[in-house]
Amino acid sequence: MEQKKFKTEVSELLHLIIHSLYSHKEIFLRELVSNSSDALDKLKYLTLTDDKLKNLTFEPRIDISFSEEGEDRTLTISDNGLGMSHDDLADNLGTIASSGTKKFLSSLTEEQKKDSNLIGQFGVGFYSAFMVAKKVEVVSRKAGEEQAWKWSSTGKGSYILEEAKRESQGTTITLYLNEEGSEYANRWQIEQLVKKYSDHIAYPIFLSYDQTSYDDKKKDDEGNPLKKVEHKIEQINSSSALWRRSKSELTDEEYKEFYKQSSYDSEDPLFYLHTRAEGATEYITLFFIPSKAPFDMYYADYKPGVKLYVKRVYITDDDKELLPSYLRFVRGIIDSEDLPLNVSREILQQNRVMNAIRTASVKKLLGEFQKISEQNPDLYAKFIEQYNRPLKEGLYSDYANRDALLELVRFKSSSEDGYVSLASYKERMKSDQKSIYYITGGKEETLKASPLLEAYRKKGYEVLIMSDDIDDIVVGSIGTYKELPLKAINKSGAVDDLKEEGEEKKKDTKEAKALIKKVKKALGDKVKDVVASSRLADSPAVVVVDENDPSVQMQQILKSMGQTDFEEAKPILEINVEDPMVKKIENSDDEQYIEQLSSVLLDQALLAEGVMPKDPVGFAKRLHALLST
Numbered sequence: 155m156e157q158k159k160f161k162t163e164v165s166e167l168l169h170l171i172i173h174s175l176y177s178h179k180e181i182f183l184r185e186l187v188s189n190s191s192d193a194l195d196k197l198k199y200l201t202l203t204d205d206k207l208k209n210l211t212f213e214p215r216i217d218i219s220f221s222e223e224g225e226d227r228t229l230t231i232s233d234n235g236l237g238m239s240h241d242d243l244a245d246n247l248g249t250i251a252s253s254g255t256k257k258f259l260s261s262l263t264e265e266q267k268k269d270s271n272l273i274g275q276f277g278v279g280f281y282s283a284f285m286v287a288k289k290v291e292v293v294s295r296k297a298g299e300e301q302a303w304k305w306s307s308t309g310k311g312s313y314i315l316e317e318a319k320r321e322s323q324g325t326t327i328t329l330y331l332n333e334e335g336s337e338y339a340n341r342w343q344i345e346q347l348v349k350k351y352s353d354h355i356a357y358p359i360f361l362s363y364d365q366t367s368y369d370d371k372k373k374d375d376e377g378n379p380l381k382k383v384e385h386k387i388e389q390i391n392s393s394s395a396l397w398r399r400s401k402s403e404l405t406d407e408e409y410k411e412f413y414k415q416s417s418y419d420s421e422d423p424l425f426y427l428h429t430r431a432e433g434a435t436e437y438i439t440l441f442f443i444p445s446k447a448p449f450d451m452y453y454a455d456y457k458p459g460v461k462l463y464v465k466r467v468y469i470t471d472d473d474k475e476l477l478p479s480y481l482r483f484v485r486g487i488i489d490s491e492d493l494p495l496n497v498s499r500e501i502l503q504q505n506r507v508m509n510a511i512r513t514a515s516v517k518k519l520l521g522e523f524q525k526i527s528e529q530n531p532d533l534y535a536k537f538i539e540q541y542n543r544p545l546k547e548g549l550y551s552d553y554a555n556r557d558a559l560l561e562l563v564r565f566k567s568s569s570e571d572g573y574v575s576l577a578s579y580k581e582r583m584k585s586d587q588k589s590i591y592y593i594t595g596g597k598e599e600t601l602k603a604s605p606l607l608e609a610y611r612k613k614g615y616e617v618l619i620m621s622d623d624i625d626d627i628v629v630g631s632i633g634t635y636k637e638l639p640l641k642a643i644n645k646s647g648a649v650d651d652l653k654e655e656g657e658e659k660k661k662d663t664k665e666a667k668a669l670i671k672k673v674k675k676a677l678g679d680k681v682k683d684v685v686a687s688s689r690l691a692d693s694p695a696v697v698v699v700d701e702n703d704p705s706v707q708m709q710q711i712l713k714s715m716g717q718t719d720f721e722e723a724k725p726i727l728e729i730n731v732e733d734p735m736v737k738k739i740e741n742s743d744d745e746q747y748i749e750q751l752s753s754v755l756l757d758q759a760l761l762a763e764g765v766m767p768k769d770p771v772g773f774a775k776r777l778h779a780l781l782s783t
């Protein structure tokens with residue numbers, strides 16, 4: 155029997171773990187199971203590659219049991235993996251193997267040592283057992299060796315190494331639970347933790363426990379129902395790690411089942427994407443697109459649907475950084491070979507490996523969406539029905555992928571049914587058309603009926619109907635599509651594109667000028683300006699806003715959201731000088747009549763854009779007065 159001292163850094167690490175990871179003490183089980191799984195991986199590999207071990211046959215497995223004997227509650231984790239020799243035990247469990255961890259540890263200031271996020275940067279591994287145990291015993295026999303060894307420690311400065319017995323290769327770790335850890339000697343707790351963290355470990359994890367039942371029909375000596383204790387051994391993980399299997403091995407059904415099980419969705423996914431990346435960074439991603447947008451997608455505290463695994467060990471599903479927020483509807487898994495097990499949220503954000511995975515995953519997903527849009531329009535239509543809006547969010551938040559996103563978003567159109575893409579709009583453009591036109595604000599039906607569309611219809615120009623309330627914000631960030639400017643037809647600038655020979659003359663006559671003056675005077679500061687319109691065919695007037703002002707509808711949305719601290723942008727009233735109602739103004743000298751007509755002209759133009767007149771009662775009264783004369 156030898157008593158050995160821990161290397162100083164181990165004592166320091168133990169102290170740190172116990173004090174800063176305390177609130178996450180349940181992770182000890184994940185760490186130990188993951189070590190067992192690694193040992194099984196290693197032995198599996200050696201039986202394939204090492205001549206000395208080629209004849210060894212074994213069924214890889216991990217066993218967990220617990221007991222309560224006298225004062226002691228224990229928890230035991232056992233595997234039939236590679237195991238450790240005398241020197242392995244001393245080297246692995248008496249020092250910190252990784253030189254990176256050592257360096258990192260010595261670089262920490264006293265303040266930083268209190269920060270649990272920082273210590274999450276390196277693998278705490280085996281030593282986390284001391285968060286829940288007052289004593290840890292490791293009995294291990296290395297594959298190919300006869301002698302087994304027992305390592306034991308209370309985590310206080312030293313450990314003991316002595317000879318031991320073990321029937322075959324592998325490692326058994328027994329935790330003598332401390333007060334805080336005693337809750338883990340419990341079937342329910344163990345099952346929960348294994349499901350949460352280690353469900354997809356590739357090897358089966360068995361739990362043994364005693365099940366007590368009472369037989370009412372049989373009585374014991376004292377006449378009580380007979381107590382029966384059955385010893386049970388049950389597999390408690392699904393051990394599938396489905397994403398690690400190759401695509402060709404998996405059926406569509408298997409993917410769908412896996413999705414439903416892991417996402418608690420009762421419907422099949424719309425589609426999925428399984429990728430294995432090899433090379434500089436090794437990782438696997440399996441992404442699912444739910445057939446219905448997750449209900450919490452627009453809540454500030456939505457739960458992201460992508461889980462991060464490191465070498466099949468579950469790390470987190472609570473990280474909004476795994477994918478950009480506009481792709482928050484994506485469900486699935488990222489499994490990395492290169493990240494440390496205890497990678498923390500802060501670290502993930504700056505981690506080079508994670509960044510590479512994220513960038514590539516976004517590209518892959520957008521590429522897949524594009525492929526589906528080209529090859530399976532029906533499926534893409536379903537996708538757009540659910541996810542058009544988040545993709546639009548991407549347009550202003552993900553500049554690097556702007557071009558890809560511009561091909562993916564869809565809009566309603568003045569001339570086509572359903573949704574159209576910018577690419578198809580461009581194809582349909584008239585040869586003399588200089589811009590892509592759109593109208594924003596309000597409901598689809600209101601926008602489609604807007605008098606502003608008349609002149610564009612007449613010229614055969616298609617107008618995109620941007621009825622999504624996010625469109626107003628997004629479209630400004632588009633600017634151009636393939637060098638074509640996007641112009642809002644409810645802003646004053648777009649109208650210049652429609653000018654035709656002779657138009658100016660019609661607007662510039664003496665009569666027109668006098669008419670404009672009259673209306674301006676009658677409306678006063680209700681409008682920014684009154685102009686003669688060159689774009690109206692059948693309607694008497696429309697309202698537009700100055701190029702740089704928010705649309706009338708946008709102002710209404712801002713107000714309804716409680717934003718009142720912006721200066722109200724007044725509309726510009728464009729009037730159709732040929733319209734009979736307008737002609738009435740031109741031909742009248744009665745100031746009251748002109749005021750009534752002009753106000754009704756403005757209010758009905760606002761109504762046509764889905765905006766309530768400022769003074770609805772006044773509007774109704776004027777209308778009544780006019781219709782009664």
Ligand SMILES: Nc1ncnc2c1ncn2[C@@H]1O[C@H](COP(=O)(O)OP(=O)(O)OP(=O)(O)O)[C@@H](O)[C@H]1O
Pocket residue numbers: 185188189190193233235236237238246247251276277278279280281324325494495496
């Ligand atoms: N069940 C086991 N079977 C065989 N070797 C083990 C077992 N558990 C631990 N070891 C050995 O002890 C070493 C130290 O384990 P520890 O958990 O502290 O760190 P790690 O596994 O190297 O890193 P991580 O913190 O990422 O898990 C392991 O690298 C492994 O060599």
